[in-house]
Amino acid sequence: MCDAEPLVAHRAVAGDRLARAARHRKAPSYLAPDLQPSDTYVVVIWNEQIIDILTGFDRTLAEIARRALPGAEHMPRLRRFRSSVRGMDSRTTVERAQRLQQLHAEFKPLVLPTVWDVWSARTAAGAGFPALTIGSHPLADSRGADDHEGQTFEEVLAAVRAIIAAVDVPVSVDLEAGYGQEPTDLIAGLTEAGGVGLNLEDTVHSDGGRVRSTQEHARYIAGLRAAADDAGIPVWVNGRTDVFLHAEDASGVLDEAIERLRAMEQAGADSLYPVRIQDDDDLLAAVIDAVSIPVNSTAHPVKHDLERFRRLGVGRITYGPLLQLAMTDAMKDMLRPWTP
Amino acid sequence: MCDAEPLVAHRAVAGDRLARAARHRKAPSYLAPDLQPSDTYVVVIWNEQIIDILTGFDRTLAEIARRALPGAEHMPRLRRFRSSVRGMDSRTTVERAQRLQQLHAEFKPLVLPTVWDVWSARTAAGAGFPALTIGSHPLADSRGADDHEGQTFEEVLAAVRAIIAAVDVPVSVDLEAGYGQEPTDLIAGLTEAGGVGLNLEDTVHSDGGRVRSTQEHARYIAGLRAAADDAGIPVWVNGRTDVFLHAEDASGVLDEAIERLRAMEQAGADSLYPVRIQDDDDLLAAVIDAVSIPVNSTAHPVKHDLERFRRLGVGRITYGPLLQLAMTDAMKDMLRPWTP
Numbered sequence: 001m002c003d004a005e006p007l008v009a010h011r012a013v014a015g016d017r018l019a020r021a022a023r024h025r026k027a028p029s030y031l032a033p034d035l036q037p038s039d040t041y042v043v044v045i046w047n048e049q050i051i052d053i054l055t056g057f058d059r060t061l062a063e064i065a066r067r068a069l070p071g072a073e074h075m076p077r078l079r080r081f082r083s084s085v086r087g088m089d090s091r092t093t094v095e096r097a098q099r100l101q102q103l104h105a106e107f108k109p110l111v112l113p114t115v116w117d118v119w120s121a122r123t124a125a126g127a128g129f130p131a132l133t134i135g136s137h138p139l140a141d142s143r144g145a146d147d148h149e150g151q152t153f154e155e156v157l158a159a160v161r162a163i164i165a166a167v168d169v170p171v172s173v174d175l176e177a178g179y180g181q182e183p184t185d186l187i188a189g190l191t192e193a194g195g196v197g198l199n200l201e202d203t204v205h206s207d208g209g210r211v212r213s214t215q216e217h218a219r220y221i222a223g224l225r226a227a228a229d230d231a232g233i234p235v236w237v238n239g240r241t242d243v244f245l246h247a248e249d250a251s252g253v254l255d256e257a258i259e260r261l262r263a264m265e266q267a268g269a270d271s272l273y274p275v276r277i278q279d280d281d282d283l284l285a286a287v288i289d290a291v292s293i294p295v296n297s298t299a300h301p302v303k304h305d306l307e308r309f310r311r312l313g314v315g316r317i318t319y320g321p322l323l324q325l326a327m328t329d330a331m332k333d334m335l336r337p338w339t340p
Numbered sequence: 341m342c343d344a345e346p347l348v349a350h351r352a353v354a355g356d357r358l359a360r361a362a363r364h365r366k367a368p369s370y371l372a373p374d375l376q377p378s379d380t381y382v383v384v385i386w387n388e389q390i391i392d393i394l395t396g397f398d399r400t401l402a403e404i405a406r407r408a409l410p411g412a413e414h415m416p417r418l419r420r421f422r423s424s425v426r427g428m429d430s431r432t433t434v435e436r437a438q439r440l441q442q443l444h445a446e447f448k449p450l451v452l453p454t455v456w457d458v459w460s461a462r463t464a465a466g467a468g469f470p471a472l473t474i475g476s477h478p479l480a481d482s483r484g485a486d487d488h489e490g491q492t493f494e495e496v497l498a499a500v501r502a503i504i505a506a507v508d509v510p511v512s513v514d515l516e517a518g519y520g521q522e523p524t525d526l527i528a529g530l531t532e533a534g535g536v537g538l539n540l541e542d543t544v545h546s547d548g549g550r551v552r553s554t555q556e557h558a559r560y561i562a563g564l565r566a567a568a569d570d571a572g573i574p575v576w577v578n579g580r581t582d583v584f585l586h587a588e589d590a591s592g593v594l595d596e597a598i599e600r601l602r603a604m605e606q607a608g609a610d611s612l613y614p615v616r617i618q619d620d621d622d623l624l625a626a627v628i629d630a631v632s633i634p635v636n637s638t639a640h641p642v643k644h645d646l647e648r649f650r651r652l653g654v655g656r657i658t659y660g661p662l663l664q665l666a667m668t669d670a671m672k673d674m675l676r677p678w679t680p
Contacts, residue, residue: 111678111680118481118482118483119456119481119482119664119668122481123671123672127671127675128679141459142457144458162483163484301674305677327671327674328459330667331460331670335464335467335469335641337645340451
């Protein structure tokens with residue numbers, strides 16, 4: 001019944017990345033701490049974890065598999081090591097989380113480009129941004145999935161793990177309404193994938209699009225805070241409310257929005273994200289005035305202006321789906337002269 | 341030892357796409373030919389194939405699994421249906437392959453934007469292009485893998501399957517040097533994933549970067565042609581040579597290039613792709629003059645000009661990594677005003 005191949009191995013020249021990973025103990029240290037870029041190596045992976053990195057030329061794959069994992073020689077076959085070193089040890093994750101905290105203090109606002117794959121992440125990091133966000137909407141569009149919890153938590157984690165592993169900067173992940181997970185499991189999954197920040201919204205798409213009550217959402221945020229504390233990782237929690245998004249008249253729900261934002265602040269959120277008021281100076285100012293932690297605004301990279309957000313006191317800027325959307329426009333412009 | 345979960349199920353509102361797939365029998369017809377967009381459905385997938393789509397509200401997942409697959413109730417768990425309908429039936433693939441043939445006759449040159457994920461594919465198809473190519477280099481960059489056969493054939497197929505399923509136009513896939521597969525297996529994997537065209541190059545990166553001899557490469561192309569014929573699918577074979585790429589002086593290897601291109605034409609290639617001469621009018625013209633099937637040129641979507649290629653008689657244009665590269669530049673420009 002089972003033809004899965006969880007055992008993965010690859011033998012090739014190590015290259016800088018793997019050697020660096022080994023030196024920085026992103027891979028278990030007993031495996032090959034002295035791996036050099038010029039070495040030939042074999043990486044053995046079991047259940048998405050590196051369980052062995054072997055150097056040397058004199059072993060057959062069968063011997064390697066046997067040494068790495070009792071019984072492994074019975075696995076259907078060995079596959080080549082997929083792409084990058086998977087998983088980071090907890091020390092690296094703590095350091096990245098601390099760095100993300102520092103950056104929020106250092107930059108006002110802190111701009112965190114919202115990316116969706118390894119290419120867009122490397123482009124943004126390469127452009128000089130000290131941290132990134134991954135958006136659920138552009139991630140889903142890149143993978144052909146539906147937004148609004150159309151992917152499972154496991155699928156999201158598998159996708160973001162590869163992105164996070166490809167850059168050296170802290171990455172925060174939009175986790176929608178939590179994919180039906182308990183806060184402890186959400187934090188465990190996120191941090192195991194190397195993520196050190198998250199968005200958490202109050203629209204539960206997987207449950208008919210119902211909106212959590214102020215207290216229910218605040219309790220979830222408090223659960224995340226406690227889980228992160230227990231894990232010893234200062235995960236940056238960006239508490240999001242969609243109350244403006246669902247309202248016909250945004251101004252009419254300002255009081256409710258402020259109540260929700262204050263409840264999240266009280267519950268231990270690090271920043272607050274009232275979606276859809278990025279074009280309304282008065283609402284942005286009112287919200288910023290009502291809380292004492294950074295307020296996140298969505299921005300369009302072409303249509304909006306950083307100075308305006310700074311003047312209004314916005315603490316943090318992400319692009320949501322708008323960077324990908326602006327890139328869609330750019331691609332269309334680029335392709336126009338070639339269209340049949 | 342085995343904790344894989346090949347059984348996947350999801351229960352939700354069907355939506356247009358799944359209903360359309362059921363009506364067009366992209367899913368086996370016994371499963372739910374009358375599925376409506378408003379229906380609640382369960383899709384059961386085994387080994388990446390839809391094996392059942394069940395409607396109705398009165399079944400537990402265990403019952404569904406039992407009905408769908410004897411023994412399935414013993415699987416570790418059911419996962420939600422991932423994204424889009426997987427796999428296309430062979431009729432659809434044949435139709436797409438025929439369409440790709442027609443397009444090569446209809447457009448001179450035929451421009452096939454080179455995409456790397458569902459988002460870029462939908463953007464290019466939405467811009468009006470009647471067919472697409474997937475490039476190994478941009479695909480690898482999007483996924484954080486290495487180009488030059490740094491992904492396994494299975495990984496490439498999994499990635500391109502989702503892209504192909506997300507668009508309604510024929511898609512050709514860059515299959516590098518064939519990932520060490522026999523021609524029959526390469527054609528079977530490609531067409532099972534819905535691909536109806538392929539690039540095949542003579543640099544074997546998985547084998548130390550050696551270059552196949554003219555005859556060896558032509559034999560592989562002939563094998564692809566025979567395998568496609570046997571499968572009854574007119575897969576478009578774009579035979580590539582890297583002889584100009586590896587030469588210090590491109591003009592100095594013109595004779596060898598022509599020999600290789602003619603051997604591929606003789607072996608049944610549908611078009612020919614001499615890489616790296618896109619800026620050299622004389623070499624392009626010489627190559628085009630020497631063969632009787634369309635010659636493919638790489639183009640940069642911003643720096644090159646369609647009319648020039650048309651004037652030179654180029655039959656087919658792809659972007660290789662250059663569309664993604666141009667998009668990298670566009671993203672950097674877009675992000676510049678936001679850089680700290």
